[in-house]
Amino acid sequence: MEKMTIKDLDLNGKKLIMRVDFNVPLKDGIITDDTRIVEALPTIKYAIENGALVILLSHLGRPKGERKPEFSLKPVAQRLSELLDKEVIFVPELYGEPVNKAIANANPGDIILLENTRFDKGETKNDPELAKKWAELADIHVNDAFGTAHRAHASNVGIAQYIPSVAGFLMEKEIKFLSKATSNPEKPYVVILGGAKVSDKIGVITNLLNKADKILIGGAMMFTFLKALGKDVGSSLVEEDKLDLAKKILDSAKEKGVEFILPVDAVCAQKIESGVEKKIFKIDEGIPEGWMGLDIGPESINLFEEKIANAKTIAWNGPMGVFEIEDFENGTKEIALAIANETEKGATTIIGGGDSAAAISKFKLKDKVSHVSTGGGASLEFLEGKELPGIAAIANKKKIED
Numbered sequence: 001m002e003k004m005t006i007k008d009l010d011l012n013g014k015k016l017i018m019r020v021d022f023n024v025p026l027k028d029g030i031i032t033d034d035t036r037i038v039e040a041l042p043t044i045k046y047a048i049e050n051g052a053l054v055i056l057l058s059h060l061g062r063p064k065g066e067r068k069p070e071f072s073l074k075p076v077a078q079r080l081s082e083l084l085d086k087e088v089i090f091v092p093e094l095y096g097e098p099v100n101k102a103i104a105n106a107n108p109g110d111i112i113l114l115e116n117t118r119f120d121k122g123e124t125k126n127d128p129e130l131a132k133k134w135a136e137l138a139d140i141h142v143n144d145a146f147g148t149a150h151r152a153h154a155s156n157v158g159i160a161q162y163i164p165s166v167a168g169f170l171m172e173k174e175i176k177f178l179s180k181a182t183s184n185p186e187k188p189y190v191v192i193l194g195g196a197k198v199s200d201k202i203g204v205i206t207n208l209l210n211k212a213d214k215i216l217i218g219g220a221m222m223f224t225f226l227k228a229l230g231k232d233v234g235s236s237l238v239e240e241d242k243l244d245l246a247k248k249i250l251d252s253a254k255e256k257g258v259e260f261i262l263p264v265d266a267v268c269a270q271k272i273e274s275g276v277e278k279k280i281f282k283i284d285e286g287i288p289e290g291w292m293g294l295d296i297g298p299e300s301i302n303l304f305e306e307k308i309a310n311a312k313t314i315a316w317n318g319p320m321g322v323f324e325i326e327d328f329e330n331g332t333k334e335i336a337l338a339i340a341n342e343t344e345k346g347a348t349t350i351i352g353g354g355d356s357a358a359a360i361s362k363f364k365l366k367d368k369v370s371h372v373s374t375g376g377g378a379s380l381e382f383l384e385g386k387e388l389p390g391i392a393a394i395a396n397k398k399k400i401e402d
C-alpha cells in the first residue's frame with residue numbers, strides 16, 4: 001500500500017511534529033556516528049524550505065521513563081544545528097509551558113527539538129494522553145523514524161489517532177528499498193545476525209527460516225545458541241529465558257534444511273575495555289568462567305566468509321563483536337569487507353541498525369554495499385514479512401484522496 005508522504009501536502013504556514021530516530025551512538029556525551037541525523041536532513045530541509053515550523057521528537061537509548069541526563073538529546077540538537085548550519089531551538093521538556101512558549105515564539109522555517117520522548121513513561125506504553133499532548137502542538141505528524149517503526153509508541157503510532165501522519169523521505173526510501181530487495185530475494189539469500197539486543201531480535205529468526213538459505217550468527221546473539229547446545233560460554237552475554245526458543249530455532253532450521261552457522265571460536269577478555277588481555281578460545285573446548293566472548297575468532301571469520309561467498313542477497317543486522325573497541329572490531333570489519341566484496345560481484349546487500357551503520361561508516365564501506373538501513377530491529381521485522389506498526393500508522397495514499 002502506497003503511503004502518503006510529506007510531498008503530498010501543502011506545508012506553508014503549517015506546524016509539523018516530526019518523529020525522527022536520533023538514537024545515535026554516544027560515548028562520554030559525544031556522538032560517535034551521526035548517520036541517523038544525516039539521513040533525516042532531507043525531510044527537515046524540505047519542510048522548512050516549504051514554510052513549515054518543525055517540531056522534532058526522538059528517543060535516545062532506553063532511559064525507561066526517567067529523566068537521565070546521559071540520555072539527553074542536547075548533543076543531538078547541537079550536531080543537527082551544525083549539519084544544517086542553522087539554529088535548532090532545544091527545549092529540554094516534552095510538553096507544557098516551556099514547549100508552548102517556544103512554539104508560540106517560533107516562525108515558519110524554524111526548528112525545535114524537544115527532549116528524549118522516553119523521559120516520559122507513557123511513550124513506550126503508547127499512552128493516548130501523551131500522544132494527544134503532542135498532537136495538540138501541531139497540524140500534521142511526519143514520521144521519518146524508520147529505525148523505530150517496529151515499536152508501537154506514543155510518538156510514532158499513538159499520535160496518528162489525533163492528527164494525520166505522513167511519511168518523510170527517509171521512511172519512504174527505506175520502505176521502497178527493503179520491499180524491492182526482499183519481496184522476492186534472489187537466492188542464495190544469506191542473513192547475518194549479531195549485536196546485543198538478543199531478546200528483541202531472536203524471535204525474528206523463526207520467520208526468517210522460511211525465507212533465507214543460510215543464517216549466520218555472531219555478536220552477543222551467538223552465546224544464547226551456543227549455551228542452548230550445551231557449550232561453556234564463560235561470562236559471555238546469555239539470555240537465559242531464550243534458551244528454549246534457541247533450541248526450537250536450531251531444530252526448526254534442521255527440519256527446514258536451512259544452514260544455521262554458529263562461530264567456532266571467539267575472541268575473549270575479562271573486561272569490555274581496550275588494551276586488556278585477550279585470548280581466543282575454541283567453542284568446542286569452551287570459554288572459561290570469567291572470560292567473555294567479545295568478537296568472533298579468526299576461524300569463524302573464515303567460515304563466515306565461505307558461507308557468504310556467491311550469495312545473491314545478503315541482509316546483515318548487528319555487529320559481530322564489540323567493534324567500538326579496536327581490540328574487538330576485527331570480526332565486524334572482515335564480515336563487512338566480505339559483504340562489500342559480494343556487492344561488487346553483483347549481490348544485493350543490506351546492512352541495517354544504528355550500530356551496524358556506525359560500524360560500516362567506521363570501516364569506510366558505506367558506499368560499497370547496496371543499502372545501509374537506519375533500522376536494525378525495524379529492518380529485520382520488515383525482512384521477516386511483518387507489518388510494522390510505525391508504518392501501518394502512516395496514512396495510505398488512497399485513504400486521504402477519498
Ligand SMILES: Nc1ncnc2c1ncn2[C@@H]1O[C@H](COP(=O)(O)OP(=O)(O)O)[C@@H](O)[C@H]1O
Pocket residue numbers: 194195196197198218219220221237293294295317318319320321322323324352353354355356357375376377
Ligand atoms: N559479544 C558481544 N558481547 C556484548 N556486546 C556485543 C557483542 N557483540 C556485539 N555487541 C554489541 O552490540 C551492540 C549493537 O547491538 P544492536 O543494537 O542489536 O545492533 P544494531 O544497532 O546494529 O541493530 C554494539 O554496541 C556492540 O558493542
Ligand SMILES: O=C(OP(=O)(O)O)[C@H](O)COP(=O)(O)O
Pocket residue numbers: 021023061062147148151197352353354355374375376377378
Ligand atoms: O536503535 C534502534 O534499533 P537498533 O539497535 O535495532 O538499530 C532503534 O532506535 C530502536 O531502539 P529500541 O530497540 O531501544 O526500541
Ligand SMILES: [Mg+2]
Pocket residue numbers: 353354355356376
Ligand atoms: Mg543498536
